[in-house]
Amino acid sequence: MSETTRRPVTMADVARHAGVSRSAVSFVLNDRRSVSIAEDTRDRVLAAAAELGYRPNAGARALAKKQSDWYGLVTEIVTAPFAVDIIKGAQDRALVDEKYLLIASTESDPAAETAAIERLLEQRVEGLLYAATWHRAVEIPEIAREVPTVLVNCFDAEGRYPAIVPDERTGGRRATERLLAAGHRRIGFINLDPDIPAAVGRLVGYHEVLREAGVAPDEKLEISGHATADGGYTAASALLDLADPPTAIFCANDRMAMGAYDAIKERGLRIPQDIAVIGFDNQELIAAYLRPGLTTVALPFEQMGARGVDLLAAIIAGQSTGTGTVTVDCPLLERASV
Amino acid sequence: MSETTRRPVTMADVARHAGVSRSAVSFVLNDRRSVSIAEDTRDRVLAAAAELGYRPNAGARALAKKQSDWYGLVTEIVTAPFAVDIIKGAQDRALVDEKYLLIASTESDPAAETAAIERLLEQRVEGLLYAATWHRAVEIPEIAREVPTVLVNCFDAEGRYPAIVPDERTGGRRATERLLAAGHRRIGFINLDPDIPAAVGRLVGYHEVLREAGVAPDEKLEISGHATADGGYTAASALLDLADPPTAIFCANDRMAMGAYDAIKERGLRIPQDIAVIGFDNQELIAAYLRPGLTTVALPFEQMGARGVDLLAAIIAGQSTGTGTVTVDCPLLERASV
DNA sequence: GTGAAAGCGCTAACAT
DNA sequence: ATGTTAGCGCTTTCAC
Numbered sequence: 001m002s003e004t005t006r007r008p009v010t011m012a013d014v015a016r017h018a019g020v021s022r023s024a025v026s027f028v029l030n031d032r033r034s035v036s037i038a039e040d041t042r043d044r045v046l047a048a049a050a051e052l053g054y055r056p057n058a059g060a061r062a063l064a065k066k067q068s069d070w071y072g073l074v075t076e077i078v079t080a081p082f083a084v085d086i087i088k089g090a091q092d093r094a095l096v097d098e099k100y101l102l103i104a105s106t107e108s109d110p111a112a113e114t115a116a117i118e119r120l121l122e123q124r125v126e127g128l129l130y131a132a133t134w135h136r137a138v139e140i141p142e143i144a145r146e147v148p149t150v151l152v153n154c155f156d157a158e159g160r161y162p163a164i165v166p167d168e169r170t171g172g173r174r175a176t177e178r179l180l181a182a183g184h185r186r187i188g189f190i191n192l193d194p195d196i197p198a199a200v201g202r203l204v205g206y207h208e209v210l211r212e213a214g215v216a217p218d219e220k221l222e223i224s225g226h227a228t229a230d231g232g233y234t235a236a237s238a239l240l241d242l243a244d245p246p247t248a249i250f251c252a253n254d255r256m257a258m259g260a261y262d263a264i265k266e267r268g269l270r271i272p273q274d275i276a277v278i279g280f281d282n283q284e285l286i287a288a289y290l291r292p293g294l295t296t297v298a299l300p301f302e303q304m305g306a307r308g309v310d311l312l313a314a315i316i317a318g319q320s321t322g323t324g325t326v327t328v329d330c331p332l333l334e335r336a337s338v
Numbered sequence: 339m340s341e342t343t344r345r346p347v348t349m350a351d352v353a354r355h356a357g358v359s360r361s362a363v364s365f366v367l368n369d370r371r372s373v374s375i376a377e378d379t380r381d382r383v384l385a386a387a388a389e390l391g392y393r394p395n396a397g398a399r400a401l402a403k404k405q406s407d408w409y410g411l412v413t414e415i416v417t418a419p420f421a422v423d424i425i426k427g428a429q430d431r432a433l434v435d436e437k438y439l440l441i442a443s444t445e446s447d448p449a450a451e452t453a454a455i456e457r458l459l460e461q462r463v464e465g466l467l468y469a470a471t472w473h474r475a476v477e478i479p480e481i482a483r484e485v486p487t488v489l490v491n492c493f494d495a496e497g498r499y500p501a502i503v504p505d506e507r508t509g510g511r512r513a514t515e516r517l518l519a520a521g522h523r524r525i526g527f528i529n530l531d532p533d534i535p536a537a538v539g540r541l542v543g544y545h546e547v548l549r550e551a552g553v554a555p556d557e558k559l560e561i562s563g564h565a566t567a568d569g570g571y572t573a574a575s576a577l578l579d580l581a582d583p584p585t586a587i588f589c590a591n592d593r594m595a596m597g598a599y600d601a602i603k604e605r606g607l608r609i610p611q612d613i614a615v616i617g618f619d620n621q622e623l624i625a626a627y628l629r630p631g632l633t634t635v636a637l638p639f640e641q642m643g644a645r646g647v648d649l650l651a652a653i654i655a656g657q658s659t660g661t662g663t664v665t666v667d668c669p670l671l672e673r674a675s676v
Numbered sequence: 677g678t679g680a681a682a683g684c685g686c687t688a689a690c691a692t
Numbered sequence: 693a694t695g696t697t698a699g700c701g702c703t704t705t706c707a708c
Contacts, residue, residue, distance in 0.1 A: 060685035398701035
């Protein structure tokens with residue numbers, strides 16, 4: 001309001017304005033129950049703060065408390081917008097504890113990644129979250145050991161860090177169960193590159209359920225394709241051209257399901273009347289817009305992000321040892337392709 | 339290395355270890371050219387810092403310099419992962435100036451948005467970037483006025499903030515030009531909700547180019563649909579069932595193009611041999627995976643993010659008045675649908 | 677050229 | 693119950 005330069009108002013200003021000491025101001029503003037402040041003083045302080053438009057300086061507070069209230073999130077997700085919900089989940093969960101997320105986006109360049117973590121540490125983050133776009137083993141820069149670290153949607157081969165990962169196996173089970181429930185017995189499975197965790201987990205689930213239902217897995221119905229629409233098209237074509245084709249196809253991801261739709265439609269077949277399709281990932285853009293809508297198993301990104309922060313907070317609080325892997329369920333999302 | 343508690347090493351430690359004063363350390367570590375430090379002293383300090391594993395405390399530095407080196411980015415993008423590249427572009431550009439981005443994700447709840455900005459201001463961000471998922475007019479909380487603010491992929495109705503937006507008109511031109519160049523004269527246009535900036539801009543471009551080529555716009559070829567695959571399917575069907583159907587369709591977004599593909603294929607027509615399709619947005623997931631690959635006009639998200647930071651930095655440096663709108667070009671991306 | 681000293685805005689012992 | 697005071701880790705002016 002004054003004509004002079006707009007110097008940011010500090011706690012000292014509030015104290016002066018209210019006619020109390022700085023610590024008194026600190027106490028009431030932080031609502032410290034331990035020390036009792038006269039109701040009257042309290043009100044004066046609050047009024048002064050409001051009147052002056054006081055806004056706490058988070059940095060100064062962090063310095064004094066030796067606690068930044070930040071978690072660092074290093075991830076490639078910003079670059080490859082598949083699992084963004086991890087960020088959302090983590091952010092929302094962090095806010096509950098009044099913690100903030102400092103996001104460092106990386107792109108699989110180890111040197112850049114180390115530099116990014118270095119910057120995060122300079123900001124004195126209390127812990128680190130390391131999140132990947134797709135479930136896989138990752139190499140964590142050694143420097144990450146300096147603070148509690150939890151992995152999300154990935155894991156380290158040596159198992160030195162706690163990790164949050166999707167339950168691929170149960171996901172594979174759910175998809176297969178759904179198809180079985182719809183009366184299908186010949187269920188084709190278009191899998192991903194057989195080496196990745198998603199492929200092995202989903203296949204195990206598929207096999208388990210088939211066997212439990214008394215259906216002998218048929219190797220001719222299992223085929224692995226390139227994880228793209230083209231890959232799905234090719235694989236689905238092969239399946240459909242079998243002498244004894246499947247009546248349902250479980251695609252290990254939605255992109256492949258997209259290609260499978262093409263192969264099916266090309267043959268004049270209808271979904272789901274003539275052949276049922278089920279996907280995996282619940283990639284909105286595809287699953288929701290495909291015609292008919294694709295029934296698919298969802299990857300629980302948001303929950304994984306939240307669980308990651310949960311675990312990180314527990315480790316920092318000393319309530320968790322910070323080891324082991326937690327697995328998050330992949331629910332089935334019904335649309336119209338089964 | 340010591341057995342004692344791991345107290346973070348400070349500048350004082352480095353000074354002591356090197357046998358110099360704290361200010362000397364500060365000078366060499368910040369490479370202050372103004373004061374000359376003996377080469378020898380310099381080396382000792384550097385060695386001490388390295389040996390002790392000194393890591394500067396960004397917060398303390400910010401407090402002393404009264405400069406946080408942060409920009410706040412408030413956006414709904416994290417929630418709706420369409421324009422994520424804005425974040426990437428902004429982040430990369432900020433890093434060039436050794437500035438960091440504090441990302442606050444919002445979801446169109448004004449109160450929450452104000453609270454988020456409030457938090458950003460408590461962190462003493464030097465400026466604000468406000469980014470939207472889709473090009474539109476937005477309401478900026480009044481509190482944003484406290485620091486330099488620039489809008490990205492959106493604008494405020496009153497024009498009080500500088501904004502970076504895509505050049506929709508030129509985008510519309512490019513698509514139409516491409517189709518014309520392929521020999522088409524009857525070009526259908528499936529537009530978005532006619533009220534939004536993208537729709538008006540793209541339509542203007544389409545008309546301009548048509549007229550310039552001596553083709554009279556035909557209202558029967560212009561139709562606006564729901565911005566989804568279903569909407570595209572319906573609109574394309576209508577176009578294809580015309581007595582004199584178009585030989586090419588310009589879809590104002592890729593999702594609608596996805597639906598258009600279905601309508602076209604259903605009729606046994608081939609893309610692009612029988613009918614050409616061009617999209618808008620370059621939504622990788624769709625455009626790249628559609629069969630055949632979709633030729634489309636790209637939204638320059640990454641550049642817009644970078645330009646946003648550029649402008650913000652200029653405003654903060656006093657090199658720009660911080661008004662006006664800058665428009666970023668939308669390039670054509672050739673794939674195989676024309 | 678180098679170092680002492682005074683902050684930056686806040687918290688939390690410790691006195692009163 | 694309230695206020696005084698000493699830092700938190702760093703920058704920077706100003707003597708030496």
